[in-house]
Amino acid sequence: MGSVTDVAVKKLPCLPEGTFAQKKPTVVFVLGGPGSGKGTQCAKIVQHFGFAHISTGDLLRDESRSGSETGNMIESIMKEGKMVPAEVTIKLLQKAMQESGNDKLLIDGFPRNEENRAAYEAVIKIEPKLVLFLDCSEEEMERRLLNRNQGRLDDNIETMRKRFKVFKESTLPVIEYYNSKGKVRKIDAGKPAEEVFEDIKTIFTSISQVKHCFCVIL
Ligand code: UDP
Numbered sequence: 001m002g003s004v005t006d007v008a009v010k011k012l013p014c015l016p017e018g019t020f021a022q023k024k025p026t027v028v029f030v031l032g033g034p035g036s037g038k039g040t041q042c043a044k045i046v047q048h049f050g051f052a053h054i055s056t057g058d059l060l061r062d063e064s065r066s067g068s069e070t071g072n073m074i075e076s077i078m079k080e081g082k083m084v085p086a087e088v089t090i091k092l093l094q095k096a097m098q099e100s101g102n103d104k105l106l107i108d109g110f111p112r113n114e115e116n117r118a119a120y121e122a123v124i125k126i127e128p129k130l131v132l133f134l135d136c137s138e139e140e141m142e143r144r145l146l147n148r149n150q151g152r153l154d155d156n157i158e159t160m161r162k163r164f165k166v167f168k169e170s171t172l173p174v175i176e177y178y179n180s181k182g183k184v185r186k187i188d189a190g191k192p193a194e195e196v197f198e199d200i201k202t203i204f205t206s207i208s209q210v211k212h213c214f215c216v217i218l
């Protein structure tokens with residue numbers, strides 16, 4: 001057996017291997033109330049840190065436009081500001097994650113209730129590295145939603161109030177759950193987008209350092 005002085009330690013980059021499931025991509029959940037800036041900040045994270053952005057709201061909107069029976073059901077639930085059943089959302093999410101081909105995934109607007117979280121843990125089973133919580137006052141979120149003019153059926157004052165209620169009653173407990181596991185990074189999201197991103201950058205810079213494996217050759 002070689003002595004300590006014969007041991008060569010090589011620093012090698014950890015390369016992803018195998019299939020999606022074995023690869024275990026880095027997953028970051030992005031949560032916050034409607035209008036807290038999830039989509040805006042995710043686009044900046046994609047640009048600066050090379051993550052793929054998967055928005056469950058966008059996946060559901062795409063499906064609702066397909067005109068299928070499920071699509072019609074999704075549209076009427078979204079118009080009401082309610083939650084689409086987890087079995088529908090989880091299937092769309094799983095497909096999008098597999099097809100992304102990226103090993104760093106930002107999952108925007110999910111899991112927003114306990115049912116979603118349980119479905120994710122049962123089906124996808126990849127523990128999030130972090131949960132980014134964009135914390136913003138209701139007055140500011142309301143102002144942004146009324147100004148964004150994206151033609152969304154749920155950006156009207158009546159549906160918005162229901163969405164705020166769902167956020168407080170169903171999503172905050174999920175954030176609390178991840179907080180108890182030390183995963184939540186809470187950001188003041190009431191500031192202008194560029195300033196919010198400065199805070200987010202600090203967090204992502206620390207998780208995006210190139211990881212190295214130490215290979216010990218005896
Ligand atoms: N939605 C859902 N499950 C999800 C994500 C979205 O049921 O995992 C539905 C829900 O009706 C929600 C709507 O889609 O109110 C819009 O979600 P999105 O994330 O696009 O809204 P945002 O919070 O970004 O304004």
Ligand code: MG
Binds near residue numbers: 057
């Ligand atoms: Mg959004």
